[in-house]
Amino acid sequence: MSKRIRVQNAQTIPHLRVLRLKKRQPNRSRLGDFFLDLFLLGMAMLMIFPLVFAISSALKPLDELFMFPPKIFAQNPTLDNFSDLFVTMGKSWVTFSRYIFNTVFITVAGTAGHLIIASMGAFVLAKYDFPGGKTFFNIVVVALMFNGYVTAIPNYLIINALGWVDTYWAIIIPAFAAPIGLFLMKQFMEGLPMSLVEAAKIDGANEWKVFISIVMPNVKPAWLTMIIFSVQSLWNNRAATFIYSEEKKPLVYALQQIQSGGIARTGQAAAVTVIVMLVPIIIFVLSESQILETMASSGLKD
Amino acid sequence: MKEYIRKYFLLRRHNFQVSVKKAKRSKMCYAFLAPYALIFALFYILPVVTSIFFSFTYYNILESPRFIGLQNYISLILEDEIFLTGVKNTFLIAVITGPLGYIASFLFAWLINELPRWIRTIAVIVFYAPSIAGNVFVIFTIFFRGDAYGYVNAFLMDVGIIDAPVLWLIDPKYMLNICMIVILWMSLGQGFLSFVAGLQGVDRSQYEAGCMDGVKNRWQELWYITLPNMKPMLMFGAVMAITQAFGVCDVTMALCGYPSTDYAGRTVVTHLFDYGYSRFEMGYASAIATLLFLVMILCNKAIQSLLRRVGT
Helix, strand or coil: CHHHHHHHHHHHCHHHHHHHHHHCCCCCCHHHHHHHHHHHHHHHHHHHHHHHHHHHHHCCCHHHHCCCCCCCCCCCCCCHHHHHHHHHHHCCCCCHHHHHHHHHHHHHHHHHHHHHHHHHHHHHHHHCCCCCHHHHHHHHHHHHCCCHHHHHHHHHHHHHHHCCCCCCHHHHHHHHCCHHHHHHHHHHHCCCCHHHHHHHHHCCCCHHHHHHHHHHHHCHHHHHHHHHHHHHHHHCCCCCCCCCCHHHCCHHHHHHHHHCCCHHHHHHHHHHHHHHHHHHHHHHHHHHHHHHHHHHHCCCCC | CHHHHHHHHHHHHHHHHHHHHHHHHCHHHHHHHHHHHHHHHHHHHHHHHHHHHHCCEECCCCCCCEECCCHHHHHHHHHCHHHHHHHHHHHHHHHHHHHHHHHHHHHHHHHHHCCCHHHHHHHHHHHHHHHHCCCHHHHHHHHCCCCCCCHHHHHHHHHCCCCCCCCCCCCHHHHHHHHHHHHHHCCCCHHHHHHHHHHHHCCHHHHHHHHHCCCCCHHHHHHHHHHHHCHHHHHHHHHHHHHHHHCCCHHHHHHHCCCCHHHCCCCHHHHHHHHHHHCCCHHHHHHHHHHHHHHHHHHHHHHHHHHCCCCC
């Protein structure tokens, strides 16, 4: 019904028709759009609510945290919890900047190595057929499913044998080979037309050149996604199994130690929750806009 | 017969020679793959192999492993009732949250994809945030607290549905359901992100062509155009969903306690955690891991063959 009316309208005002056709996608009814968007909005509210609640309780003064009946939003929002947290942080035995440095170093080094090594592997796995390639990839897929708890003990034995216990390498080097990055990269690179690679080769580029200047720029969305995943897992890595010197521990570990300080630190614990949560989200927010941008401009047509 | 065997080996040898030749020609490929393969083998394959090896032994880290054959598996399946509770719970969680989370991931990614760009940006963040927010799910312990301070209890008592606070996270009746809600809340993870990215890459002109060829509504378009284009991402999402669904333990341990009342919140991985990290029976824990691993592989194979039929 609505479709017919639209067509009639469009016939009376010809230029409007052009506009409409540009704006609306084919095969979409207005009613369907409306209800689906309403559904989406409702779900979005449900999804975001616990996070909003976490932030609002970090803003509550201590008496409101224990108020009965409980209120969802803070009545007198304050930043006291955060400033208390900074006081506690300042009193810690190892300076807090050291924890921050540890986390930043581990995250940056791990992500950079992972990005280079895994995309190199993914490139040949996706674009060339060589003996053992498929088998290797299947093993990677299987490894994707192996839970971290399962491999923790044998991993410790191996890292111990390498002499990496209590060094940053115990966290950084295994992160290089995270199966998820290679898997993701390979799946995206398969979408690249082989003709692109062949054309570059005919023009005289060697494999390394093809990889750096043809393949990598064309899979920007994939490697941005890869960076996000790697940063997230490294940020959340408490490294408790491998690193025992206090001055080498990452930030999340230190923060969660404050968090487990009991009732007296309820306010600070809420603040910690917010900090631990916001960092990966902010990283994602910053890189997400870039992903969407590169996606829009890097339209690849075969 | 002899002739047949001879031919078989001839063929084998020929195939082998061909692949050796191919391998020689593709030295470059191995050079590219080598750094990754080396680290991967060291930190991902070797531990798995060791795990399988330890599953046939009695190993408590202090003493050297002692070979006991299938004893671990036998006591696991026949004698360990708590393990069977764990299997039941994991199975329930996997069967309910796995497919639901997977479908939700795709559905939301697909719906978000049609929104104007700036709303889309916000929507992706909103839906993806719970899964990267670290241990924020602990906040659900405040919502579902057992006394009248809990938000859910306070609300339900206010409305008059219940007249006494319910011990949501202590009563075995409710425990698992609440864990499933929380897991579903967090299930829009990497698979979801992959779907969003993949949907952006689907060629617009295919939709227009589909419209010309008689695709009538959004659901037909989804089935005949979008889904076939999304196959690689769908496969990835499936693997992630399985990993998540079978690897549940953080949520149940944080919400229901460790150990939980009557072991009602126990999952396979919690059991593994218990034996590996509290009792240091690594052999036994490895057996659990190996079983879990087998089930995951089978599940993945089943889903892959299912996905091959999409859009046909």
